[in-house]
Every structure is written in C-alpha cells, then in structure tokens.
Amino acid sequence: MIVYKTCLNDLNEALLACNRRFANNITFRTCIKKTKNAGTYNVRLDVRSSSANGAKQDVITGRHIHAACWHVHGVFIEELLKRGCIISSMHNKLTTHADNWKNEERLRHGVVVLASDMCECERQA
Numbered sequence: 001m002i003v004y005k006t007c008l009n010d011l012n013e014a015l016l017a018c019n020r021r022f023a024n025n026i027t028f029r030t031c032i033k034k035t036k037n038a039g040t041y042n043v044r045l046d047v048r049s050s051s052a053n054g055a056k057q058d059v060i061t062g063r064h065i066h067a068a069c070w071h072v073h074g075v076f077i078e079e080l081l082k083r084g085c086i087i088s089s090m091h092n093k094l095t096t097h098a099d100n101w102k103n104e105e106r107l108r109h110g111v112v113v114l115a116s117d118m119c120e121c122e123r124q125a
C-alpha cells in the first residue's frame with residue numbers, strides 16, 4: 001500500500017498497534033520512503049510466523065500463508081487514519097473508517113470467500 005501524509009513515527013505506531021493485538025507477530029516486509037514525494041511511504045506488512053496470530057490462511061486447504069491477514073491490515077490502516085494519513089491500496093483509496101473495513105470477496109480454488117475469513121482470527125475469538 002502507499003501511505004500519504006505520514007512519517008516513520010506514524011508507521012511505527014501503527015505497527016505497534018498491530019503487534020499489541022496480534023501477539024508481536026507483525027513486521028514490515030517493505031517500508032520505503034518515496035524520494036519524490038515528501039511524507040509518502042510504500043508499505044507492505046508481513047508476519048514473523050505463518051502459524052501464529054494475524055497470518056493469512058487458505059480456507060480451502062487450511063494451509064498457513066506467509067502474509068498478514070485482513071484484520072492486521074484493518075488495525076494498521078485504522079491507526080493511520082486516526083493520524084490523518086491517506087492510504088492507497090491496490091484497489092482503492094482509503095480515507096475513512098468505512099473504506100477500511102470493507103470486506104471483499106476473493107476467489108480461492110473456484111470458491112468465493114470473504115477476505116475476513118482467510119485467517120483464524122474470528123475462529124479464535
């Protein structure tokens with residue numbers, strides 16, 4: 001995702017919010033300052049362990065995926081929105097709480113699943 005109107009402090013605080021919620025399992029895969037635009041970063045979240053909290057899971061096969069789930073992204077973006085940042089994901093621009101928690105359908109092995117179901121978060125809750 002691209003984060004506008006931000007700084008390293010915002011991003012680290014948002015990461016900290018994720019780590020409080022997801023048992024310290026969240027890290028940056030990428031956190032690169034865009035040199036041309038001040039206050040703009042290219043960010044990708046990742047998990048330390050794919051079998052721990054906040055990791056994505058293939059709902060059909062049950063296989064754990066080495067990537068951060070929908071809930072992790074939600075918490076991260078929520079924290080940034082609170083700080084007045086603007087986030088641009090692959091699909092859309094996120095400026096509000098409602099944009100952030102929009103639940104999208106994804107196609108996995110020919111089956112439509114909700115993005116929020118592609119992990120164990122709600123099954124653990």
Ligand SMILES: [Zn+2]
Pocket residue numbers: 054069070071072116118119120121122
């Ligand atoms: Zn989740």
